Amino acid sequence: MNITMSARLRHRLLVAPALLGLALAAACSNSSSGGGNSASSVPTLPAACAKYQPYAGHAGTKVTMFASILSPESDSLEKSWAEFSSCTGIKISYEGSNDFESQLPVRVSGGNLPDLAIIPQPGLLAQMVKTGKVVKPPAQTVANEDQWSPIWKTYGSVNGTFYAAPMSANMKSLVWYSPKAFQQAGYAVPKTWADLMSLSDKIAKAGTNGSKPWCGGIGSGTATGWPATDWLEEVVLGSQGGDVYDQWVSHKVKFSDPAIINSMQTVANWMQNPAWVNGGIGDVKSIATTTFQDAGAPILTGKCWMLQQASFYEAQWPQGTKVAPDGDVYAFELPPTTASIPRPVEGGGEFVTAFSSRPEVQAVQNYLSTADWATSRVKVAPGWVSANRGVDKSLYTDPIDKLSADALTDPTATFRFDASDMMPAAVGSGKEWTAFTAWFAEGEPIKQVASEIDAAWPQ
Template sequence: MSLLPPRRLTLAAALPLVLLAGGCSYLEGGSTAADPDSADCEPFREWQDTEGGTVNVYASIRDVEADRLESAWADFASCTGIDIQYEGTGEFEAQIQVMVDGGNAPDLAFFPQPGLLERFASAGDLLPLPDPVREQAEAGFSEDWLNYTTVDGEMYGVPLGANVKSFVWYSPSYFADNGYEVPETWDDMIELSDAIVEAGDKPWCAGIESGDATGWPATDWVENVMLRENGPDVYDQWVSHEIPFDDEAVVDALDRVDTILRNPDYVNGGYGDVQSIATTAFQEAGLPILENQCAMHMMGSFYAANWPEGTEVGEDGDVFAFNMPPIDPEIGTPVLGGGEFVGAFSDRPEVVAFQEYLATAGFADSRASEGAWISAHQDLDLDTLQAPTDRLGAEVLRDPDAVFRFDGADIMPAAVGAGTFWRGMVNWINGDSTEETLTYIEDSWPSS
């Protein structure tokens, strides 16, 4: 996925589209939607009494992933006559506040951070879920997932996509050709990295550039290590600030990340030195694996959408992934995850209808069939998952024995999780010490 300017796409499902320069589109005059009485429209019958309307959606999902989202709800739009106007941008976290403050809030927003959703809910900008949406969400998602959108006893969001943020991507053929095996422990992974260095190659590639959100991929490293070194209880204490951000446990975790991300022998295959990590777009960062310029890339399951067309993903394919191995065997193999949540700023019938549809297994299956996506919906049909890594991620999320925790930066207050934590990690990659970095983030934590 390349870094492209934000774009606005207008979709009314099966209606003919005329594409303009820059990816914009408009509906040709005189076109009609699908026959609402047809068998194809049967799954959407309950939402047809909205009699059309327009729903504006704003999110951080863009490029190929945005195209797949729009395809997934195309039949809903066509059969209900609801015009879904979608805009995806790399500056979502900053611009959604500007839009709300300016009285120009979208009807729906897909929040990638529960902490950001909570901020708008606490300010009274976001609306609690209407009863039909809440009931649909409660029927499909576990209490853990619903708790991420619950503020003062009210539910403000519906889980949308989910991802596993503990994946380490690699080339099976490169491993096989060199006699390397997927590591089962952190120490195994370091021994593997050292062996790759000894062979004259770079074991890791990385990139944390992401527009206004630059820095977030580095926070995933810290969170994965915090969870693996200290277990879920200490992880929860850190995320909720029951222990300070510069606690010794966090110092040890960042020092461990240092042994990989700031090790000039290990990084940054295909791009340059350690500092190149800060300027390498996360979408492009793993691509050197295909050229054997690096051996491994830590990035979420959603990265499957970033491999070039024609890349075979699988155990015997061009790329595959393994879950980052444990550090402490007594903790087991933790799973770090993330996702998006659908929050509403308006409650017109068409908005409620679309938000309710997004909470269904039908939408989850439709989006999953487009590829490179999974959901935490308990009724997701695993057979709709096209990529082996999608199925791997869904199975990991469903594993009752897995130690699962949501991305910590996404739960922390937005000023930290989507602010100083991101910026602090950029400064750290560029040379700030662990102590300077963690003190900077700790000092930024809101007092109330």
């Protein structure tokens, strides 16, 4: 998941950038905001703010935003729009919650709607569209879609209608490790699944300082369980390929199908092996109670060697941690379970969804859909990759970002969006999460877990 994930990196945060005063107006002209003031009523911004002129005209307004993004990732989100807010006078009041996936439907049904929500699951987006509360994006946001790969537009659409502009992309098919520790132990980065399993067994048998090859955590508030769904998605894509993966997302291939049951057994052999997990934290059951944010910490203390987690996990490493091929931590691509699958890449993303058509809200929507905003986020957010093709790739100075951008844009790769994020919300961000949590916490049999998820599928 984005989770996001996503689910994904979270605590509450208000963004309150200083206003330049009523002389610095904010909001968009008709062409950029989809509505608003006449040209004569829009003041001219000073030279330092000239690039924000298309959004001028709404100084002193506030736009609320709700998402699952927590600190430290939300810190860079604040920085990315700080200049926009200062120049236009539009205050973006941001709230992040670890319970976003469950709280957004509650807020929408109760009438307590945010102006904007950053939704990481297309399935949840579809659920929100069904409420009739989602507002279609303004004309300028729609025009800006030309800067994204066409497939990303489909993920922000419901029944062929475009509702939500992509905000970010992330690479999920990564394994975090310590290059320094690997070098000292004489371990090589595995290129195949067989090599990865062999290395895991070798590390487990060595048992250096009580360490184990893998650590993991699936805790994430009401989104607990999503990292485990990623593990299954990686195996399904890497063993069955894109066609079976797509049929699984649409439930033409059920969880109880042998292809998925076998993939779940592969996950169990890997991440439920008591000899292999949960290094530096506990036993297999501890994976269910360990937050995904904390899961990788034992890598830095030598108690754990590897963590399967997305590119956005980079934001979780303590300040001062060197992330590089020769650093304290780095990542390699998770090898395909079956060698015949060309470069399987699972990715996730987030989509800006509106519940208001006020001009200042549309101004923020328009800005967040531009390459200019994406560029500003890239500059302040290591571990963040944009879906916007207008971003100069040379701006990615972070090695993980470069690796991720390469994989996500590789035309020969077998790319698929996070499956649970694509499934109906009742399943993908509902029963699958809870069932997978029980699978790890209570050791429920695989076939029982699969049956419970199939039964939850909407008729």
